Structure formats: C-alpha cells, structure tokens
Amino acid sequence: MDGKFRLSGARLKHGKKNLIDAYNSVPQPTARTVLGSEFFSNSPPSVFIGSKLKYPCVNVGIMAPPVRVEDSEIYDSHQRWVGENVPIGDILKYRGNLINSRFQSTVHAARGHVGGKFFDAAREVGMAKNSVDMEIHLKKKVRLELSMDKVSKPIGAKAELKNVRLTENIKVERNVDKVFSDTDLKAGEALEYLYEKHVDDQKLSQLLSLGTLGIGKNRRLVPTRWSITTVDDTLGKKLIKEIKDHPVISDYTLLFGNFLGNYYIVLLFPEIFSYELFELYLPGSSWNPGESLTVSTDYESYGGRKSYASNCVGGYYAARLPLLEYLNKIKRQASALVVRFETPDYWAGLGVWVVRESMKKTMDNSKRLFAGKEEMLNHARAITKEEFNFNLDEILKRSRLLESIKSQMKLTRFF
Numbered sequence: 259m260d261g262k263f264r265l266s267g268a269r270l271k272h273g274k275k276n277l278i279d280a281y282n283s284v285p286q287p288t289a290r291t292v293l294g295s296e297f298f299s300n301s302p303p304s305v306f307i308g309s310k311l312k313y314p315c316v317n318v319g320i321m322a323p324p325v326r327v328e329d330s331e332i333y334d335s336h337q338r339w340v341g342e343n344v345p346i347g348d349i350l351k352y353r354g355n356l357i358n359s360r361f362q363s364t365v366h367a368a369r370g371h372v373g374g375k376f377f378d379a380a381r382e383v384g385m386a387k388n389s390v391d392m393e394i395h396l397k398k399k400v401r402l403e404l405s406m407d408k409v410s411k412p413i414g415a416k417a418e419l420k421n422v423r424l425t426e427n428i429k430v431e432r433n434v435d436k437v438f439s440d441t442d443l444k445a446g447e448a449l450e451y452l453y454e455k456h457v458d459d460q461k462l463s464q465l466l467s468l469g470t471l472g473i474g475k476n477r478r479l480v481p482t483r484w485s486i487t488t489v490d491d492t493l494g495k496k497l498i499k500e501i502k503d504h505p506v507i508s509d510y511t512l513l514f515g516n517f518l519g520n521y522y523i524v525l526l527f528p529e530i531f532s533y534e535l536f537e538l539y540l541p542g543s544s545w546n547p548g549e550s551l552t553v554s555t556d557y558e559s560y561g562g563r564k565s566y567a568s569n570c571v572g573g574y575y576a577a578r579l580p581l582l583e584y585l586n587k588i589k590r591q592a593s594a595l596v597v598r599f600e601t602p603d604y605w606a607g608l609g610v611w612v613v614r615e616s617m618k619k620t621m622d623n624s625k626r627l628f629a630g631k632e633e634m635l636n637h638a639r640a641i642t643k644e645e646f647n648f649n650l651d652e653i654l655k656r657s658r659l660l661e662s663i664k665s666q667m668k669l670t671r672f673f
Contacts, residue, residue, distance in 0.1 A: 260555060260556045260557055260567075260568075260569055260658075261554075261555060261569055262553065262555075262569050263552075263553050263656075264550050264551070264552050264553070265550060265551045265552075265553060265652055295395060295396040295398055295420070296393070296395050296396070297324050297325065297393075297394055298325075298326055298391075298392075298393055298394075298425075299322040299323055299330075299357075299391075299392060299394060300322060300323075300326050300330045300389045300390060300392065301320055301321055301322040301330065301383050301389060301392060302321065302330045302331050302332075302334035302335065302356075302389055303383045303384065303386040303389055303390045304320075304321035304322075304334040304383075304384075304464070305318065305320055305321065305380050305381075305383055305384040305468060306321055306358055306410070306413060306482050307319075307467045307480065307481045307482045307485070308360070308481060308482075309481030309484065313365070315362060315363070315364055316362070316363055316364065316365055316479055316481060317360045317361070317362060318361055318362075318363045318367075318376070318377060318380050318479070319358035319359060319361075319380075319419075320358075320360075320379070320380050320383055320419070321333075321334065321356045321359075321414065322356065322357060322359065323356055323357070324355070324357055326391065330389045331388075331389060332344075332352060333353070333355065333356050334353075334411070334460075336460060336608075336609075336611040336615065340517070340615050346518060346604070346605065346606055349412075349608055350404060350412060350608075353404060353411055353412040353413070353414055354402055354403065354404045354414060354415075355402060355414065356414035357400060357402070357414055357415050357417055358414050358415060358416045358417065359394050359396060359418075359422065360416060360418065361377075361419045363376070363377055363479065364479075365469075365478040365479045365480070366479075367469070368468065368469025368470070368478055368479055369469075369475065369477055369478070376419060376422065379392075379422050379423075379424055380468070381468050381470065382424060383424070383428075384465065384467075384470070385428070385430050385434055385435075385438065385465065386429065386430060387429045387430060387431045387434075388429060390426065390428060391424070392422055392423060392424050392425055393421075393422070393423045393425060395419075395420040395421040395422070396417045396418060396420055397417070397418040397420045398417075398418070400415045400416070400417040402414065402415045403415045406606070407483060407607070407609065408545065408571065408572070408607055408609075408610070409483040409486055409571070409609060410482050410483045410486060410609050410610075411608060411609040411611070412606075412607075412609070431457070433451070433452055433455045434452070434457065434461075434465065437451060437452060437465075437470070437471055438465075438470045438471075441475075442473065442474075443471075443472070443473070444473060445466065445471040445473075445477075446492050448471040449462055449466065449471065449489060449492050449493065450492070450493070453496075459489060459490070459579075459611075459614065460611070462489045463485040463486045463489045464482075464485070466485040467479060467480045467481065467482050467484075467485035483572070486572060486609075486610060486611075487571075487575050487576075487610070490572070490575035490576050490578070490579050490610075491575045493579060494575055494578050494579050494582055495562075497583065497585075497586050498531065498562070498582060501531060501582060501585045501586050501590070501591045502531055502560075502591060504585070504586075504589045504590050505590060505591070506528045506529060506530060506591055507528050507588075507590045507591070507592045508528060509528065509627040509628060509629070510525075510527060510628040510631055510633070510634040511524075511525075511526040511592070511626070511627055511628075511634075512524065512525055512625065512628065512634050512637055512638060513526075513620050513621060513625050513626075514620065514623065515616070515620030515621075515622070515623045516616065516619070517612065517615055517616040517619045518603070518608070518612055518616070519543070519601045519602070519604030519605070520598060520599070520600055520601070520604050520612060520613070520616040521598070521599040521601065521616075521645065521646075522577070522597070522599075522616055522617055522620040523599075523638055523641060524581065524594060524595075524596050524617075524620055524621070525594070525595040525596075525597075525634060525635070525638060526592040526593070527592060527593040527594075527595070527631065527659075527663060528592065529593035529663055529666070530560050530591060530593065531560055531585075531591045531592065531593065531594075532557075532558060532559050532560055532593040532594070532662065533557070533558050533578055533593075533594050533596070534556070534558075534595050534657060534658060534659040535555060535567075535570050535573070535574050535577055535578070535596045535597075536553060536554075536555045536596070536597045536598065536653050536657075537554045537573060537598045537600065538551060538552075538553050538597065538598060538599050538600065538648075538653075539551065539552045539553070539554075540599060540600060540601050542602035542605070543600040543601055544604050544605055544606055546600070551648075553653070554569040555569060555570065556569050556570045556574045557658045559662065572610040572613075573598070573610055573613045576610045576611070576613040576617070577596055577598065577614070577616075577617045580614060580617035580618040580621050581596065581617060581621065583618075584621040593659055593663060594659075595660065596617075597638075597642075597653060598613070598616075599642075599645070599646055599648075601646075631663075635650075638650055639651070
C-alpha cells in the first residue's frame, strides 16, 4: 500500500557523507552583502511565488544577482546545468548569488490591473524570453544565503522590494504571448499547447505561477512549488490518455540510469498502464540525515489516482512524466515499477527538477529486454546488490503493482 516506512539495519554500499564538510567545500558567494540597498542587475529571467502567507496572500519575488553578470541564465537554468554537467556545489553557488527581491500580493493580482506596478514588472520578467536588465531598490541591504525546498530549487536571500525599474524592452516568445492574450483558453489547454510547441517545463511552471494562463476571470497566482507539480501532473494526464490507445509492449524491459547521485531502475511489464514509484533515501543523502534507509511509495492503477501522491509528493509526478514521454514516443503502454535510490552523492536537495532530469537520462539509456518476468526481476536484484548492497526483495514484496499483475485475470486464460 502507499506509504512511508523505514528499513532498519539495511547494509548499503554507499557510505554516509559528512554534510558539514560537504557544505564547507562549496565555493562561497562572490559577495557577502549588497553594498547599499540599490543595485543594477539582470534577472535570468526568474520569478518566485512564495506559499507561506495566509491565503489569498503570497510573496512575489524577482530573482537577480547583486550585480549585473554576462550570463545570468546559468543562475536559474536546470537545462543548462544538465547540459553542462554542473556539479551540486556550483549550482548552490549560483542559487546563493540570487537575491529574491519580493513584495506581498494576492493570488488575484493576475486579473486585470489589480496587481500594481510591482506585479506588472514581475510578470514581464517571468514572461521574458531572455535575461532582463533592471534597477532594484531594497528597503535595506541583505546578506546572501540559501534556503532549501524539496520541490523548487534552493532559494536565495529574501529582501523587501522598495522599487524596481526595468531598463530595457522585454522580448516575449510568440507562443507565450499568444496564450497570454487568449483569455478564453483554459490553463490546462494552454499548458498542453505550449508543451507541444516545445516550451520547457521550467518556463511552463513560471507562466502558470504568474497567472498568465487560463480564462481571464479565473486567472490567479500559484505558488511556485505547486505550479511545478501541477505542470507535471497536467501533462502526465494528457499523455496517459494517449498511451492507453496504444498496444502493450512486447517484452519485459529494464532501464537503469543516474544523475547527481540519483539512481533509477525502471521495470516495464507487458500489461495495461499502471505506475508505482518507490523512493529509497540512503543514510547521508539530502533528505535523510539518519542512520537507516527510509522509503516512500505511491501507486496508481489503470483507473488513475483519486488523491494527491502525499508520500513521494512532487517526485511522483516528476518521475512519471519522462516515463510517459518514453511510452508515447514508442507508441506502447506498460505497467511501470520505478525504484529510485537517492545516495549520499546527492548531498544537497536541489528541487524536483533533479527527479525529472534523472528519469529523462534513465529513459534515454540503452534498455535490456527479457522473455519473462522473473528473468527481469533477477537482473534488477543483481543491480541493486552490486550497486547498493541492497536486497530488492524488500521492495518487491511490498509492491501493489506486482500484486495486481499476479492476481489480475486475463482473457488468455479462457483460450
């Protein structure tokens, strides 16, 4: 069943990392404080919507380094980080050099002209195609720092915005401008349209969070951590509908891959679509400072989930999307059992984008085909024993997907 549990005494190949030493090894920000409360900068472009105020209030923050830099995009682009193999320490350095110049607003700011000039500036930045030059005035100077979040990227120092002035004309991608101007298009339809136009997931979640999508009278701001998962779930449901029209795969299929210390084993069974995720957090990994291995799991059958995946949370939907993209690409459906090992090499949580990119890399890897279920499961057991010194049976015996496959009656029994 869905849930969280702990496997005490699990022997693991990867040892615990000293987090204090790890953090101390990270290159420090280039400036400790903003000298004065005014600076000229350029946003990547990036806007963050905070969720900690009482509804309907939110914090809206324009993210920018304390000085203008030649390549500000690298401070916030996980596509760049993946493509250029940027290590965790450097990613933290980039994030730590971003100032979250914020102001209070409400979720209704996206409707008409009720948001005020600060919100108008933030929305322009969020919709921009390229980095945006600006002058920022803060209420007081700020010390650079980091705060971590399990869904969104690490957040830089927070500062109260006194004034902001964009110093250049903003360029907006044509397809983005089209859905912003179409106030009769539902938000889900807008996301699907932009996805088909190859707008990346990072931009999609930012557009949704700023209330630039949807029926005009219904538009509202969405906290960033919620918008990320909403995009993954919305696009995932679209793809699930499509793959259900495809035949099942012919062979038992195994894929294995990793990124930044996150390892994924994907087991595909020639059955109608279902999906189960187990996330195993090894001692010393980013979200498990303890001594024993902890596990979270969520599942959906062919009929889908009726509630939020509250155990694996955003990682459930982020891992599902690349899987569905793969199945849709090969025009097949399958039952998918996915097992994630978060190792101490992933010593600082960078956000749910790491899950999505890790799964993309896994689904792009060479696949192994097997004639039968036990042959594939034995190969998976061998991988986990070799890589993590872990007995995969601890997971397999708890799998609802495997239990469903075992008990499901098929028409072939009657012929």
